[in-house]
Amino acid sequence: VTEIRIYSFMIKELCQQFPQGITDQVIQNDMPHLEPQQRAMAINKLLSLGQLDLLRNSAGLLYRMKDTQTASKMKGSDNQEKLVYQIIEDAGNKGIWSREIRFKSNLPLTEINKILKNLESKKLIKAVKSVAASKKKVYMLYNLQPDRSVTGGAWYSDQDFESEFVEVLNQQCFKFLQSKAEAARDSKQSPMVQRNSSFATSHEVWKYICELGISKVDLSMDDIETILNTLIYDGKVEMTVIAAKEGTVGSVDGQMKLYRGVNAIIQPTGLVKVPCGLCPVFDDCHEGGEISPSNCIYMAEWLDF
């Protein structure tokens, strides 16, 4: 047994010599008299003591000296906890779901839950609610910032979609573009100049919104572009893309997006000026039935208006 201890010590020294890690081959070269079985036992001992990290690369297994700080943190934990911790660490800032931890570690569910609770109490990991499925919790290391896809970015605060915030931004952008278009129209210059001056680049809109200061969160130009897209879907704004020199303010990949407020091309159509066009029970209405034009209450109200 003491031999195993000596061998472990020697392997540890080797690891300290090669901080990037050593392979089986290196150990064998250094200590050719060591049998594979004893080598394995020595390495296992170091692993269980938490002083060695087991990694795998394309060539084979790699043993690396473990960081003493983290080694101390994990001192009270056992192998399973360390495994789980490693899996979570690997997931980076996207976090990992408890079921996936189970798949990767092959541990039973109850064990996983116990370990997770333990780690959380030790403040090593934290649970972050995902915005996509509100019941799902992903785990990640304590000091990591959760990724945008998990929290939803600027539009979500605490997993709630901020509709009023989006609405306010929507209206502000529209007002900005509308006033720009009106100013251009009132300037009475030649039509080409009028149209060009009624355009605003996405960069200008972004600057305007930032200066307005209505947002507590920093918004990027992409965010502003998604808001402007919703205005396009509202039919209030149209967009063109022009080529721009690289380096001009606001250009992305040599092009800029221009936005401009527009009016609708028709007035609300005739069908909607009549109660039938908006009637919720339109399909049930027929002469002689319970709902019919003769006894329609919507029509009666509309006629007396």
Place this chain on the structure above:
Amino acid sequence: MTAQEVRLCGLLLQEHFGDVVEKVGTHLLRNGAQHLRAIVQETGTPMDLVKKSLCVLIQHGACAFSSGRKGPGSPVEYQASFERILRILRYPRYIYTAKTLYGDTGELIIEELLQRGHMTMSSTVKTVADRLTLNMEEGHSMEYSEVSNTFSKLVETHFLQRCPPVEVAGKAVSATPDPATTPGAPANNTTPSTPESFADCYKVPHVTLIGRGKRRNSSEDGEDQRNAKRAKEDPETHGDEGIYWQVNFERFHLHFRDQAIISAVANKLDQTSSEIVRTMLRMSEVTTPPIATCTQALSANEIFRSLPPNYNISRPILDQYLTLLVDDPMEFVGKSGDSGGGMYVVNLHRALANLARATLESVVQERFGSRSARIFRLLLRKRHLEQKQVEDFAMIPAKEAKDMLYTLLSENLVQLQEIPKTPDHAPSRTFYLYTVNQLPTARMLLQNCFKTVANLIERRLFETKESKRLLEKSQRIEAILASLQASGAEPEQLTEVEEMITPPEKQQLESLRHHINKLDSAENQVDETIFLLESYIKAMKRL
């Protein structure tokens, strides 16, 4: 022939021609082409009434006859035209357009022709002159020549056209058609000949009409009857016997379409651009066939010369406006070449599609709210989207977006397309994409419009029926008042008679009148939507 269409046609026929014609007409609409005996048997109306109804329908162009399908010698078959009957809804719009373009004279000409169906030029001119004279001051009357002038102008711009001459029964089978000499409709071919296929369609006949309109006073009511009877036996000929004229609906429709395009341009861009488009459309009025996708190419030089004189914009400015029109995402105007300073066309089909799309969007917006309209427009743009993508692009919270999408789906405004990933269409492994198909949705909305108009007409009839007693009473009182006034009664008697209607009844009458007016104008408004959707669907069908 959907149920809604038949119902609407039935209501229109009943209002304008009476119950018997309605019965015959709806029967023909429902059952397609039928011969006389079948109609008599199946509708249970006596033979002579059926004949008279068919005459009325044919006079108005709502019914056409052709030789039987079973070969020559089989009885003639009659077919009602649903489209023509629907036009009755649009009569007020035609008359109003004629008024704006050609003044009161034009308005009355069109009104007479719409009421009578087919008329000769001379009888139209006489009737219109008489009517105009009635409204003029004492001692003045309307010259026939003035009315003839307006009539000729209407024909020149193709608003009126000759009715296609009908083949005589005996000649039809044997004679080979020779369009140059005997413009007779060929009997053996099955394609219906359009009025335009005859060479003299728009030729005004040489008519000798000299005279002025006759004034008819109200005291000559009895004489009126006698005059009317005498007119039938009037042997006066004016050189245009047998040449009957009818209103050319297609031309009016082209005019309405142009108006819609011009107002869309005015809304989207500005007044000057719409004037330019109006000029372009006016120049290509008679040269563009009705089914064209875009007008003839017009060079910028021509457009510049044809602009109305009070719009003096310089040539470079005109070029700028044209460039802006071409660059606009709505694509009303396109550039087809560079000769003559640039050749420009108006994209008619594209404009109609845009107008139809705006109509659909407006219906969704008014009915379901602006957020649903946002989703609808988003789907129109991006064609196919998943549930999650819809939420992301429209920036609407997931729960609400789902709710709105399902509502739109249940109203059939949005369709679901399944794309399976695996051969067994397992729901968890299938893509579900939302999409909007513009043409089927437009068709569906058109049917809704028909039902709406039918509802409005029924409601109007119902309101009238409800207050029938009241209306009759008020009519009687008016008649009494009129006769008292004519025979010179004292004011006290008049007020006594007037007070026979109590104030609440007066109020009821007032509100009834208000209701009827509202329903009437609503019918016209829905008809505008019908026009846009119909034009769009027709344009798409021809592609």
